[in-house]
Structures are given as structure tokens and as C-alpha cells.
Amino acid sequence: MEPAVAEIDAALELLRSSVHERGEPVGLVVAPSGSVAMATGSVRVVVAPAHVANVLAEADREWRPRWVLWSNATAASLVATGTRLATSWDVAAVHRLLRGGWRAEPARVWAQLHGLDHHRMPKMGQLDLLGGDGDGGGDDEVPVRPDGYLRPEWLAGAWADSPERMGAWAALVLDVAELQRRLLDALAAESATVAGNALATARSESTAELLCAELAADGLPIDLPAAEALIASLVGPRAATEAEAAADRARRDAEVLQHLPPGSGIDLRNPADVKSMLRRLGIDVPDTRAWRLEQMRTVHPAIDALLHWRKAERIATTFGYGWLDTHVGADGRLRGEWSGSDGAAGRMTAGAGLHNLPSELRPVVIAEPGHVFVRADLGQIEPRVLAAVSGDPALIAATQDDDLYAPVAARLGVERSVAKIAVLAAMYGQTSGTAGQALRGMETGYPVAMKYLSDAAQAGVEGRDLRTYGGRLIRMYPVPDDADFRAVSAGRGRYARNAMVQGAAAELFKVWAVTVRARGAAIDARIVLCLHDELLLHVPVDNADAAVQLLHDCLAEAAFRWQPRRSVPVRFVADVSVVRSWADAKP
């Protein structure tokens, strides 16, 4: 039974006052039907699908609450019906921040917050053979069972069966967020240097999930005819039938095979075959990767042909017509799945080739009529982040330069190129080659930063968990007994060393991204791509200059918010350009 409109208005007014007067966050859930439930500590309201867009738009604009969501699936369903929220507390994102890993469904989050074994969570339809109630007992209308676990029926969707249940589900997510907030407070109390800003990270990571939902829905503008033409130029016209596709494949293969004795039966797609082919040509290589074969292009014509074949084959299989058909809509938008934080260090990831699009294909990423791209990438983000998180005074001083490697080279007394290798080697844990000599200079020149990195590596080797500057848990595990101990633990050391830098960089990047998202709305600047240290905005032509300024201003704001207690702040720089095609931005 639906409440009368007057009742809803009265309830919304109560909700508004709890947000306005007490600054309360609002739990928000969306049922499959499109109905929405909202809850504060004292008020619950359910809104029918027809009114959701209007009610949420006004509430978001007028009340500005922090919306509490179970996950970005909620944001995705809202975006699908035209609602974009300003800020959120994403329980799944915060769970990943607090505990590492990827899985963060409500049942698991709830169990772990309450100290319950998540391996023993009740499942749907499970009979309790020890004689208890099969459904866990207690009141079905309450989401929590007497044993403390959430009801599997509710988790499977029964929460949406009635307005009362929806209200309870929205109230529950609010309780979960409060428990998470307390854990973050405790974290800050126990380790002010490492996780003092974990609460801020929780907020920016949450809002980044809203951004991900929008990125997935909006997509990246592609000139579809240009893309078809480009692919055709690389692998030929689109095959009409399966047989035609096979013939095209055979024709490409023949370009390589013609350089070999006939009937040698080489499968170019089988690396072992290719390797034995090379051996018959008198070439012995440990593997057949392109960088290794590159130097041997002139040794035998088959090698050059093979490398060309590999290039075309990649377009044909991964970035060919099938890719266009699957991921580019009729509206010319390339859409992929977005994740706000991957399992390791917390970078954003994307599917559909959005993060590994070959540079050859970038020319077809073209702004829509009346629009331009404003592209910005952060300069030398990782060493600057290392300066910030380690607090190394000399490295912080180096960040004041537009080119951080220039003062580093001066301090080490080496060429700039050597300084760059040394800094990167320190962050990645490289010890071999030319890096070794330069690294010794780093030890004396930047001891604080180097100790930060070696402490991280040591923790990794010993299997001790770490937290990034923003509070993300980097889970480390003991090296298994049967493993090659030295090799595996060295790998763990490199992984840990890098995760602390890459993870912190990802956190700063997301603060920047959500700041741009928020401030950019006023000039219709939409983020259409996030690429680890790069933002691509799609902007009306007339607002391009404003967007350039916006990107710089938001970086300054993000850097300030991200490193709140530094008396000498690290300087971050962005290279910004206005372009019609993404390819035009390439330096």
C-alpha cells in the first residue's frame, strides 16, 4: 500500500530536517522495481519509481547529504534512470579500503564488522541439520538473525518485498557505515602518520564509485566510421561470413609462412611452435617476445614478417570489429566496466580496452560536435607522492621544480636520465643493471624516502600487512613453505614497496578526479576517462578555457586536502591541453 502524497511530503520534511539540523547521512537503497528507500536514524521514507528522479534530484541539491550506499550497483541503477548524486559513503568501497581484497558484498561486510566468521555465513535454502530453525529463527521482518548473521533471503532480494523492509534495509546500511566510521576513527587514533586521513580517503573513494557508475554509463566518444576505416586499413574489410574470416586469417598467416620452408606446419599462435621455428633458423631465444626479436629483425625476413603479423593479429582479435560491435554503442560511445579500486594497490581499472587502447587507435577518440577534450596528466606523480608519504625533506624540496629529476640529478651528481632510473628503480625495487650504482646515491641523498621504501619491502618479505598513506590495507601473506623462498619473498618486497607508492598515488588521483567531477558540473565538463594519472574531460567548446583552469585549481585543492598536515607541501603539476582527438594530446 502506497502512502498518500501528503504523508510522503511530511516524511521528506522530517528527513530534510535531520539532514539539515543534525548533519546526518542518509541510507539509500533502490529496489529492482525502481522504488527508493531513504533512512536516517529516525526517519524512513519510500518513494515510488515515478517520483524518484525528482525527489532525489531535489534532495541532493537542497540537503546535500552524504548518501550511504551498499555498493556502486545502487549508483549504477540511479544513473540509469537519470539521477546523479553529489557524494556518497560506499560501504563496499570503504570495506575494500579497510580490509583489502575485492569481495565486499553486504553479507561479508556485515559479518566481518561484527566479528562473525564469514566462511560460516548462512546460505539460501540451507537446512540446519543440528535442529535449529532452518531460517535462522526470530522475526522474518528483521534483517538480522538471532545468531547475528544477515538473513540470506533478505540478501537475495527479499529486502525489496515491502516498503517496511526497504526502509529497514536503508536503515541497516546506515548502521554499517557508522560501524565503518568508528573503525576508521580507531585507525587514525592508533596511527596518525599512516592512516590519519583514512576517513577522508573513505569519502573520496566512495565518491569515486559514483564517478565509475557515470563513466560506465556515459562512455568515451568514438568516431565510429573512422574506427571502422582504421581497422580496415590494418586488417582488411569486415568479413561477411565465418569462412571469409578464416580466409582472411590464412592470408595474414601466409605473409609470414612464405618466408619458411613450405609445409613446415608452424602455428603462429603457438609460442612453442614459433620458438622451434626460430631455432631451425639458427636463432635461439628464451622466449619470443617482441622486444627480444626486435634486434633480430634483419637476421631473417621471417622475423620482421612475424612482428608485423603480431601487430595486425592483435587488432584483429582484441581491437577489431568484434571489439567495436561489443563495446561501442550506436551513439558512438565506448563503454566498459569500471572498478574504483583494484585488488592490489587500489588503482581504478576499466574493461573494454579503455585502459590499454593501443596508441594507434587513439585518433578515433574524437569529441562530439560542439565539444572538445580537455586532457590533463599529472607529471611525475609517483616520485612526488613518495616525497609526500615519506616526508623526505630533500625530495619534497625537489618537487618544487617543474621537473623533479633535475634537482635530483644535481644532488646525486649524475645525468638526469640516470637520476630518473635511480628514482624509478628505488620505487620498483630494481637492483640489477645500471640502477645499482645510481641507487647508492639515493641512499645518501634521500635517506628518509629510501627508508620508507625499504621498510615497506621488509614488511612484504615478512608477510606483514601494510597501510598506504590514505589508509588502504595492503594485504601480505606468508610465503608458502613449498615455494622458492628467496625468489618469492623478493617479489613480495618489490610488490610491497611499489604498492605503497602506487596506492597513495591512486588515492591522490581519485581526490583530484572527484573534485573535478564536483566543480566541473557547473561548466558541463564531464569526465569521460580516468587513466591512473590522466583525466580526459568532454567539454562544450566555449568552456574549454574554464576547464583548463578547473583542472589546475582542482589539483591544488586535491593536493591540499590529501596532505593536510604538511608544513612544506609537496607540489604537484599537471600538463593540460585542449584537443579534438585524444591522439592530439600525445606529446
Added chain:
DNA sequence: TGCGGCTATTG
């Protein structure tokens, strides 16, 4: 059918 290895691409 799922998984590890190899390969290619990106930051």
C-alpha cells in the same frame, strides 16, 4: 570447462 603460460597493450 577452467586455469596457467605466453603475448601485447596501457600507465
Added chain:
DNA sequence: CACAATAGCCGCAG
């Protein structure tokens, strides 16, 4: 290939 990621194809185990 020093760190991270997605993705496709191959051979092999089950």
C-alpha cells in the same frame, strides 16, 4: 623486461 592492470589464444588437466 622493475611495478600495476585487461585481454586473447594455446595447451593441458579434469
